[in-house]
Every structure is written in structure tokens, then in C-alpha cells.
Amino acid sequence: MINPFQLLGISDDVVNAIKELGFEQPTPIQEQAIPVLLQGNNDFVGLAQTGTGKTAAFGLPLLELIDFKSNKPQALILCPTRELCLQIANDLKNFSKNLSNANIVAVYGGASIVQQLREIRNGVQIVVATPGRMLDIIGRKAIDFSNVKHVVLDEADEMLNMGFQEDINEILSTTPEDKKTWLFSATMPAEVRRIAKNYMDSPVELTMGTKNSGNANIEHEYYVVRAREKYDALKRIVDFNPDIFGVVFCKTKLDTQEVAENLIKDGYNADALHGDLSQQQRDKVMKRFRDRSMQLLVATDVAARGIDVNNVTHVINYALPDEIESYTHRSGRTARAGKSGISICIINAKETGKIRQLERIIGKPFTKAEVPGGFEVCEKQLFSLIHKVHNVEVNESQIEQYIPRIMDEFKDLEKEEVIKRFASLEFNRFLEYYRDAPDLNVTPYERGERGERGERSERGERGERRERGERRGSARDGSYTRLFINLGAVDEFTRGDMLSFVCNHAKISGKSVGKIDLKGVFSFFEVENEVVDKVFGGFKSVEFNGRDVRIERSGEAESQGFGGGGGRREGGRSFGARRDSNGGGFRDFSGKSRSDRSERSDRSGGFNKKESSRRKKW
Numbered sequence: 001m002i003n004p005f006q007l008l009g010i011s012d013d014v015v016n017a018i019k020e021l022g023f024e025q026p027t028p029i030q031e032q033a034i035p036v037l038l039q040g041n042n043d044f045v046g047l048a049q050t051g052t053g054k055t056a057a058f059g060l061p062l063l064e065l066i067d068f069k070s071n072k073p074q075a076l077i078l079c080p081t082r083e084l085c086l087q088i089a090n091d092l093k094n095f096s097k098n099l100s101n102a103n104i105v106a107v108y109g110g111a112s113i114v115q116q117l118r119e120i121r122n123g124v125q126i127v128v129a130t131p132g133r134m135l136d137i138i139g140r141k142a143i144d145f146s147n148v149k150h151v152v153l154d155e156a157d158e159m160l161n162m163g164f165q166e167d168i169n170e171i172l173s174t175t176p177e178d179k180k181t182w183l184f185s186a187t188m189p190a191e192v193r194r195i196a197k198n199y200m201d202s203p204v205e206l207t208m209g210t211k212n213s214g215n216a217n218i219e220h221e222y223y224v225v226r227a228r229e230k231y232d233a234l235k236r237i238v239d240f241n242p243d244i245f246g247v248v249f250c251k252t253k254l255d256t257q258e259v260a261e262n263l264i265k266d267g268y269n270a271d272a273l274h275g276d277l278s279q280q281q282r283d284k285v286m287k288r289f290r291d292r293s294m295q296l297l298v299a300t301d302v303a304a305r306g307i308d309v310n311n312v313t314h315v316i317n318y319a320l321p322d323e324i325e326s327y328t329h330r331s332g333r334t335a336r337a338g339k340s341g342i343s344i345c346i347i348n349a350k351e352t353g354k355i356r357q358l359e360r361i362i363g364k365p366f367t368k369a370e371v372p373g374g375f376e377v378c379e380k381q382l383f384s385l386i387h388k389v390h391n392v393e394v395n396e397s398q399i400e401q402y403i404p405r406i407m408d409e410f411k412d413l414e415k416e417e418v419i420k421r422f423a424s425l426e427f428n429r430f431l432e433y434y435r436d437a438p439d440l441n442v443t444p445y446e447r448g449e450r451g452e453r454g455e456r457s458e459r460g461e462r463g464e465r466r467e468r469g470e471r472r473g474s475a476r477d478g479s480y481t482r483l484f485i486n487l488g489a490v491d492e493f494t495r496g497d498m499l500s501f502v503c504n505h506a507k508i509s510g511k512s513v514g515k516i517d518l519k520g521v522f523s524f525f526e527v528e529n530e531v532v533d534k535v536f537g538g539f540k541s542v543e544f545n546g547r548d549v550r551i552e553r554s555g556e557a558e559s560q561g562f563g564g565g566g567g568r569r570e571g572g573r574s575f576g577a578r579r580d581s582n583g584g585g586f587r588d589f590s591g592k593s594r595s596d597r598s599e600r601s602d603r604s605g606g607f608n609k610k611e612s613s614r615r616k617k618w
């Protein structure tokens with residue numbers, strides 16, 4: 001049977017090489033692009049997400065068009081990041097391994113230029129480069145592009161977002177007028193359109209899926225939670241997906257670092273990737289992620305560009321990106337190479353409008369998901385463990401020597417009892433951790449929607465407050481008791497949040513709660529006299545972000561001068577589903593003052609570039 005890549009026009013040597021890589025059938029973009037690009041005489045625009053097989057879509061025809069007898073640069077591939085540069089060069093080297101004298105060099109910042117110059121001097125046909133380092137080498141007059149026949153601009157939108165427009169102009173000006181330009185981009189903002197117009201002559205245009213649309217294999221979900229409970233929701237979602245291998249996106253470097261540190265402290269297998277890390281640190285983190293010795297990579301948009309790891313199961317938008325289009329890039333980190341994946345947004349009630357905007361842009365609906373309850377997580381974890389035990393590969397030769405002793409240990413137990421005990425080992429830990437776990441979902445009432453509280457809920461929190469003030473009893477008429485709590489606005493509580501927090505822990509109805517007086521580091525709330533004991537009982541051993549939550553009758557609290565707020569303490573109760581028994585304490589998270597210092601620049605090709613200010617905001 002003829003190999004389908006041969007049918008597309010790819011030569012035997014290359015077909016044999018890609019067969020070894022497991023390429024049996026061309027991906028849709030390869031099927032469409034390869035015959036067009038093989039002609040070699042067209043400019044080309046391909047709208048394709050990362051993970052669709054676009055490297056081979058341009059790489060395979062490129063290899064067919066190169067004269068490997070000559071040692072002069074004939075093709076230049078520009079891409080936004082060092083990671084992508086290495087990936088492309090590596091792919092091309094793999095595709096061309098049966099071609100004699102094929103020389104491909106990767107040119108990128110943060111690595112020795114001397115070595116790269118040496119490789120160029122030794123003769124090269126294909127240069128894969130990030131713009132910064134490429135310009136540096138051109139500036140040194142160390143390369144001659146007069147024989148370049150093809151230029152590929154990969155992830156063109158990202159290159160423009162990173163401010164490489166001028167560098168690209170300069171680089172392209174050193175290549176011959178009659179070269180052909182192939183542009184690939186995940187999205188098609190006006191700036192990319194302009195490039196296509198300025199540099200190309202009637203390009204053939206191919207769109208895989210709708211413009212700006214994400215990969216069809218990605219499911220999009222969102223969870224609506226209170227801002228201060230985002231981190232708890234993240235952990236809950238992760239715990240509910242025991243085999244998760246995911247990227248968690250944050251907006252700022254600081255948030256990235258904090259979330260990663262908190263996850264690590266809580267026993268998760270996570271690490272941070274952001275622009276404040278040295279190249280060496282970033283490489284280390286990426287290597288661990290690629291090797292799958294890390295489960296959760298917490299990253300900024302800039303640092304995550306070019307992350308090119310297969311089998312990512314989930315992308316979690318811990319914060320929605322500033323620019324709408326970044327969402328497509330983020331979600332494109334999953335569902336690569338024909339796999340499926342889930343892109344999750346953890347949002348607060350005010351951000352639901354942004355979800356509607358995203359739905360319009362990517363042309364796909366988002367499913368509203370409920371943060372799983374504690375019991376659901378326990379159940380999921382239990383069966384994941386059981387499944388793993390059932391499927392574990394037994395190393396017979398190694399375990400054999402211990403079997404007699406193990407059997408001896410269990411000799412007084414029935415098979416069922418042994419199984420129960422194995423299962424309980426993990427299950428108990430989860431049960432303990434999730435005992436009394438509160439519901440993290442924002443209620444329709446808190447979202448200000450018509451819902452569980454009937455027509456009153458439609459007016460949302462303000463209406464509720466007014467109503468409580470007017471209609472309900474108050475501490476003054478003797479039917480309510482005013483209580484002090486050492487949590488307040490600085491903990492990102494709204495009155496609605498406080499209401500649910502109190503109701504969830506005290507297990508009382510919202511109707512029993514009167515006026516809520518939210519202060520900075522503490523608050524007062526009124527409850528019906530009959531439920532006061534329940535409130536004290538419910539808050540006996542509650543912690544919030546590592547500090548004990550204290551409830552006092554307001555007179556006591558005020559007379560004791562509690563105005564200064566609750567004693568914040570680092571390292572509280574052992575917390576965290578994945579923590580092992582000797583893990584550290586849970587660190588204060590949301591109470592910290594946040595820097596909104598956004599990661600605006602990053603290192604790529606050794607250059608710090610400002611991001612384009614023309615990006616589409618929400």
C-alpha cells in the first residue's frame with residue numbers, strides 16, 4: 001500500500017523517517033498544505049493552531065525543495081521563542097535524518113552565539129531562528145541570505161505580540177525579493193493581515209477550523225467561584241482529576257510564583273514558569289514538565305509561549321488573560337496531535353460576560369461546571385487509586401523476595417479486609433481533608449440571578465442588604481445577636497461571600513442572618529438568637545488561609561479591642577489533598593497584597609521586547 005505521505009509528494013527517505021516518528025496519516029493541515037507548498041512557487045498563509053501538525057506541514061515540503069548539495073542557507077524559519085525554535089529544528093532534523101548532508105541550525109538567544117556561528121560557518125541549508133538572535137548574527141555579517149528561497153513565519157501573531165515586527169522587517173530585508181513567504185498563525189489579527197499584505201503576493205490561504213477558533217478537540221468549561229476561594233477551587237478541580245497533566249495560567253509573575261508555591265506547599269507536584277527565572281531555571285522547569293515528572297506547570301502567558309508538550313490534559317485559566325486572543329493560545333497547549341483536552345476557566349461572578357465574549361470569538365459554547373463537592377472528590381480519588389492498584393505493573397523478580405513476609409503480615413486478614421485497608425490508606429486522608437468541605441460554587445443568589453431565593457435574588461446583594469435592613473429584626477430589637485468575625489474586606493469578602501461563609505460553616509439558613517457590617521480586617525454580622533450556638537459550634541476549628549477564624553459576641557470583641565483584626569499566622573493546619581504526612585503548612589494566600597505588575601516583557605532570543613499595545617482587550 002502506498003504511504004499517504006508519498007501520495008502527497010513526499011520522498012521515500014523522508015517518509016521512512018516520519019514513519020519512525022509514528023506519522024501514519026497526514027493531519028488535515030498537512031493534507032491540504034503539503035501539495036500547495038511543494039509547488040514551491042506560492043506565498044502561503046496558514047491559519048492553524050499549535051498542535052495540528054503544522055511543523056511537518058511546512059517542514060516536509062521544505063525538505064523537498066532544498067538543494068542539500070549546496071551548503072548555503074536556502075530557507076529561514078522565524079518563530080517567537082527559544083522553545084519553539086528548538087522544537088522546530090529538532091523536528092526538521094528528525095524528518096531529514098535519512099537525507100545526506102542535511103544541515104539545520106537553531107539560532108536563539110540565551111545560548112552561546114559562538115557555537116551557533118560555528119555551525120553557520122560549517123554550512124547550513126535551513127536556519128530556524130528567533131528574531132533577536134537572528135538580527136544579532138546578521139549584524140555581525142556572519143550569514144548570507146542571498147540564496148534564501150523560502151521564509152517561514154511561524155506563530156506570526158505571537159511574534160507580533162512580542163514586538164518583533166521591526167526585527168522581522170529588518171531580517172526580511174536581507175533576503176531576496178523573489179523568495180516565497182509562508183506564514184502560519186493561530187489567529188488573524190489586523191497586524192498579521194498587514195504582514196500578509198505587505199510581504200506576500202496573492203498568497204494561497206488555508207484555514208483549519210474557523211478563524212481564531214480553538215482546536216475542535218478542546219472542551220471549554222468554566223467554574224464560577226468567589227474570588228477569595230479561587231485557590232481552593234483550583235485544588236478541588238485538580239483533586240477531582242487525579243491524572244491531570246496541566247498548565248495553570250496566571251496573569252502576573254507574582255501570582256504565578258505564589259500559586260505554584262502554594263501548590264507545592266500543599267503537596268502538589270507543581271512548579272512555576274515565568275520571565276523572572278533565568279534561562280537555565282526555565283529549561284529545568286520545562287524539562288521536568290516534558291518528562292512528566294511534574295504534573296502542574298503554573299505559567300504566565302509570555303513564558304508559556306512555545307510550550308510544546310504533548311498529552312497536556314488540562315489548561316486551567318486561573319485568571320482570564322488580559323487579551324482575548326491569548327485564550328486561544330492558552331487552550332492550544334492541550335489537545336495536541338489529535339488528542340482531546342479540556343480548557344478550564346475559574347472565574348468570579350462578574351466575569352461571566354467575558355465567557356460569553358470568548359464563546360463568540362471561538363465559536364464554541366462553554367459548559368458551566370460545578371466545583372465538585374468534597375465527597376465527590378473522595379470518591380473519584382478512591383476509584384482512581386483502585387484502578388491504579390488493579391493495573392499496576394508488578395515487578396515480579398524484585399517483589400518476590402518480600403512476598404513471604406508480606407503474606408505473613410496479612411495472614412490473619414481475609415482478602416476483603418486487606419483490600420479495604422489498602423483502599424482506606426488513601427481514602428482516609430481525603431476524607432479527613434474534605435470533611436465539612438464547603439460548597440465553593442457561587443450560588444445564583446450571589447450571582448445576582450433569579451434563582452433559589454426567588455424574585456429577591458434578582459436584585460442581588462444590594463437588594464438583599466436593603467431588604468435585610470428594612471424587613472428583618474436587628475440586634476437592637478433583641479431577636480438578633482451581633483457577632484464579630486476576624487475576616488473582612490481585606491480577605492476579599494463581599495457581604496454575599498460573608499453570608500455564604502457563615503451559612504456554610506454554621507449550617508444555618510441565610511434567613512437567619514441579619515445585617516452584615518463588613519470592615520477591613522474584621523466584620524460584624526447579626527444572627528437570630530436561636531442559631532448563635534450553631535454559629536459558635538460551626539466555627540470551632542475553622543481556618544481561612546492559614547489563620548484561625550474567630551467568632552465573638554460583638555460586645556466582647558469590641559471591649560477586648562479586636563479592631564486590629566485577627567491574628568494572622570503562617571503555617572496552619574495540615575492542608576492539601578496531595579500532601580504527604582510531613583508536608584509544610586498552608587500559607588496565607590489571598591490576604592497578601594497583590595502586585596498587578598503584569599508580565600509585559602520576556603526574554604526570547606536574548607532580547608527584552610515590549611508587547612504590542614494594540615492587542616484586543618476585553
Ligand code: AMP
Nearest residue numbers: 023025026027050051052053054055337
Ligand atoms: P505541531 O503542530 O507541528 O507542533 O505538531 C504537534 C505534534 O503532532 C508533534 O508532536 C508532532 O510530532 C505530531 N504530529 C505531527 N504530524 C503528525 C502525524 N501526521 N501523525 C502523528 N503525529 C503527528
